[in-house]
Amino acid sequence: MENYTTSQLDFGFDCPPLPEKAKAQKSSKTKNKDFVFDLMDFMTSPIIVYESAWKDSIPEDMMKNVKLSRLLTNLQMEEMASHTEALVYMMPRTFEAPLPMEWVNIYTWLGLQYAKQFKSKEQLKVVSDIAPKELSDYEKGLLDNLRRWIYDQRRKALKVRLKDTRLMAIKDYKNEQKLFFKD
Numbered sequence: 001m002e003n004y005t006t007s008q009l010d011f012g013f014d015c016p017p018l019p020e021k022a023k024a025q026k027s028s029k030t031k032n033k034d035f036v037f038d039l040m041d042f043m044t045s046p047i048i049v050y051e052s053a054w055k056d057s058i059p060e061d062m063m064k065n066v067k068l069s070r071l072l073t074n075l076q077m078e079e080m081a082s083h084t085e086a087l088v089y090m091m092p093r094t095f096e097a098p099l100p101m102e103w104v105n106i107y108t109w110l111g112l113q114y115a116k117q118f119k120s121k122e123q124l125k126v127v128s129d130i131a132p133k134e135l136s137d138y139e140k141g142l143l144d145n146l147r148r149w150i151y152d153q154r155r156k157a158l159k160v161r162l163k164d165t166r167l168m169a170i171k172d173y174k175n176e177q178k179l180f181f182k183d
Helices: 028-044 060-075 083-096 101-118 121-130 137-180
Strands: none
Touching (some): 101 137
């Protein structure tokens, strides 16, 4: 079979040209597996928190809102942690020692995004007085790297949990076979 190369003709539309090597379409079985894993990811994955003695000081309402914000981020097709997750991760670190200025801006901006999404108008007013309205490109890059790192850690933890659960199920099945099917 020959591979044909395609070329895009310009008809005056304002859209980018198609890439020459487009990604191969995933099979429906693979798409279903990805969908199920993504669903399990935002519903059951552990919440990644900065390892600190202060990690118990994160407010319960923030912890409860992580799943909803994960769902919203997943619906936007972002393969990153949500802003709420990044805020929850950073909170214990802020109690340890002062942060560099760019991380202070990121932390307060995340607080503003959380207040816009989940809090009342009074709390939003207080946070909006403190937080920057926009992050610089450098700060956006730092935040995106943090969100990707949290996302990767969360999915790795879920894979380990699923693997352990599967091994336990296999072990239980073998034990049941020994009980009921004696030679």
